Amino acid sequence: MRIAFFVNTYLPNTFGSSVSVEYFRKGLEELGHEVYIFTPKFHGFDLKNDKAFFYPSIMYGYKIQYPLAIPFSPKINNKIAELDFDIIHTHQPFTIGYQALKNGRKNNVPIFFTYHCRYEDYSHYIPFIQSFVKKYVSGAVKKFANLVDCVIAPTSDIKKILEEKGVISPIEIISTGIDWEKFQKGRREEMRKEFKIKSDEVCFWWLGRMEQEKNIEFLLKVIKLFSREFMKSKFMLVGSGSEMENIKEFVETENLQDRVIITGLVPQEEVQNYYSAGDILIQPSKSETQGLVALEAMASGMPVLAIRATGTVDIVKDGETGFLLDENLDDFCQKAKELLANKELFEKISRQAREEAFKYDYKNKARELVEVYKKVIENSKKK
Numbered sequence: 039m040r041i042a043f044f045v046n047t048y049l050p051n052t053f054g055s056s057v058s059v060e061y062f063r064k065g066l067e068e069l070g071h072e073v074y075i076f077t078p079k080f081h082g083f084d085l086k087n088d089k090a091f092f093y094p095s096i097m098y099g100y101k102i103q104y105p106l107a108i109p110f111s112p113k114i115n116n117k118i119a120e121l122d123f124d125i126i127h128t129h130q131p132f133t134i135g136y137q138a139l140k141n142g143r144k145n146n147v148p149i150f151f152t153y154h155c156r157y158e159d160y161s162h163y164i165p166f167i168q169s170f171v172k173k174y175v176s177g178a179v180k181k182f183a184n185l186v187d188c189v190i191a192p193t194s195d196i197k198k199i200l201e202e203k204g205v206i207s208p209i210e211i212i213s214t215g216i217d218w219e220k221f222q223k224g225r226r227e228e229m230r231k232e233f234k235i236k237s238d239e240v241c242f243w244w245l246g247r248m249e250q251e252k253n254i255e256f257l258l259k260v261i262k263l264f265s266r267e268f269m270k271s272k273f274m275l276v277g278s279g280s281e282m283e284n285i286k287e288f289v290e291t292e293n294l295q296d297r298v299i300i301t302g303l304v305p306q307e308e309v310q311n312y313y314s315a316g317d318i319l320i321q322p323s324k325s326e327t328q329g330l331v332a333l334e335a336m337a338s339g340m341p342v343l344a345i346r347a348t349g350t351v352d353i354v355k356d357g358e359t360g361f362l363l364d365e366n367l368d369d370f371c372q373k374a375k376e377l378l379a380n381k382e383l384f385e386k387i388s389r390q391a392r393e394e395a396f397k398y399d400y401k402n403k404a405r406e407l408v409e410v411y412k413k414v415i416e417n418s419k420k421k
Contacts, residue, residue: 039411041073042118042125043063046107048077049085053247061214074089075089079095107133109133148411149186150188151182153183180203189210190210192212192349193328195352212410225314228311233272233299235315236270240270241272243320248279252279260322265297267371277302313337321342326349328352332353
């Protein structure tokens, strides 16, 4: 099949949706399909992919730097018609998403939409009255989803949320895959030596955008408590964002410069090495659609301590691959103590985490997506 991916946020950004798109692109191409990327130009970055086409863009600098598409390009429209796609699959509903919709209808091609995130939870990126923005965004997503031929939801919880919003288009559940084998090859000893993490120290680990929707406030409370309760411990925070300066200020105020490691953004081809340095993942986010970080941590053998939240609850098996908890510091601390006091329990959960994550290998998820593509194509022929 010849497939068009329309993506508002793509490489070099390492948002969950960007990583998801890359895994699916890679998996589909390994299965013999052609995948073309249509995305806004990220100025200063050279995406080495001859199947990528770029909409003109401006760099948007409120909180996070990313390209904002100018969704108008006769050249791209002509290219889409020329390539005669079997599938048009948009990964966001706005700007470029409407170009996917327009071109799909014009060329009579089935249109898919993956609901990567709960967009109203990210309304603070738009500097306007939040109550209005949330309501508008929620309504716009529902309207868009009802205009496509099939919606892809990463988890059953997300499917339920979409149905409650009033989405009546067919919804299929396909979670994002991961490159499981990649996370078995992390250079643990080398990374721990580089960051001065001793062999008898536990490394509590976190990765994500340093933004308010990731519940950074609770993460810092966990670090403050754990730094007292676990004297032989380090904390590795991987990522960047507008909250980074507040995190650095917290570290200095609490005098934790020797305990907290802030790496900034890391290249995707190196991320497995950073994961391998960790021992226990702390996942405080209450705004997840699929828990990709939890999956990658599990593939690395890390037990997960996570707030019981949409997306995460579909990935982490409570008591088997980690623990799902209320937003309560004492609960997080108690479970960390249980894991560290019982080597047999730690190793069991670590092993089970790896085994569970293997089920999400990206090649299997790409196969699932192909089957859904085929089903929708067949249904469209009957209309």
